[in-house]
Amino acid sequence: xxxxxxxxGGLVQAGGSLRLSCAVSGGGFRSYVMGxxxxxxxxxxxxxxxxxxxxxxxxxxxxxxxRFTISRDNAKNTVYLQMNSLKPEDxxxxxxxxxxxxxxxxxxxxxxxxxxxxxxxVSS
Numbered sequence: 471x472x473x474x475x476x477x478x479g480g481l482v483q484a485g486g487s488l489r490l491s492c493a494v495s496g497g498g499f500r501s502y503v504m505g506x507x508x509x510x511x512x513x514x515x516x517x518x519x520x521x522x523x524x525x526x527x528x529x530x531x532x533x534x535x536x537r538f539t540i541s542r543d544n545a546k547n548t549v550y551l552q553m554n555s556l557k558p559e560d561x562x563x564x565x566x567x568x569x570x571x572x573x574x575x576x577x578x579x580x581x582x583x584x585x586x587x588x589x590x591x592v593s594s
Contacts, residue, residue, distance in 0.1 A: 472496035472583045474566050479588030482556055486592070490551040492566030492585055499547040503574045505581060506540060506551045508562035508590075515565065517576040521549060527574060533559070556592045563587040 478490040492504070505520040519530045519540040528540055537556075542549040549566060565588075567581035575581070 472498065472568065474568060474583055474585035476564065476566050476585040476588040479564060479590045481591045481593065484556060484558055484592055484594050486556050487552070487554045488556065488590060489553070490564055490566075490588060490590075492549045492551075494547045494549070494568060494583075498570060499568075500544050501570050502568040502583075503571055504540075504542060504549040505567045505569075505576075506549075507565045507567060507578055508560075509565070509587075510562040513562075515578045516562075517578070518564070519551065520574050520576065522574050529574060529576065531576075553590070556590075558592045558594045560590060561592050562590060564590050 473495045476492045501523050506518040507515045509515040517531050521528050521540045521542050537554050539552040566585045568583040569581045
């Protein structure tokens with residue numbers, strides 16, 4: 471059974487940084503597109519970024535371009551989200567997600583596996 475466990479969330483002041491981690495167990499990590507999504511209270515779950523299993527493709531939502539970086543360590547079955555220059559509007563629960571596909575997707579409904587989420591709060 472595939473399981474995703476996020477960690478690294480917390481409270482940070484605007485302009486600060488956080489690094490989220492998502493550890494994947496149950497096999498198949500190397501063949502997964504790994505995505506990060508976020509959901510603020512009363513809002514839909516929005517795409518943040520993804521990393522294609524092929525090692526070359528990364529995509530970012532416009533609000534986080536230039537500030538967030540996704541990376542993956544296939545040896546550790548872990549994907550990371552480095553978040554710099556955080557803003558109060560980045561406050562949300564952040565989820566990692568996985569899907570075994572060759573076509574990366576920015577739609578939450580296309581992902582098969584999800585973590586429990588980790589809260590990120592950015593104070594002004």
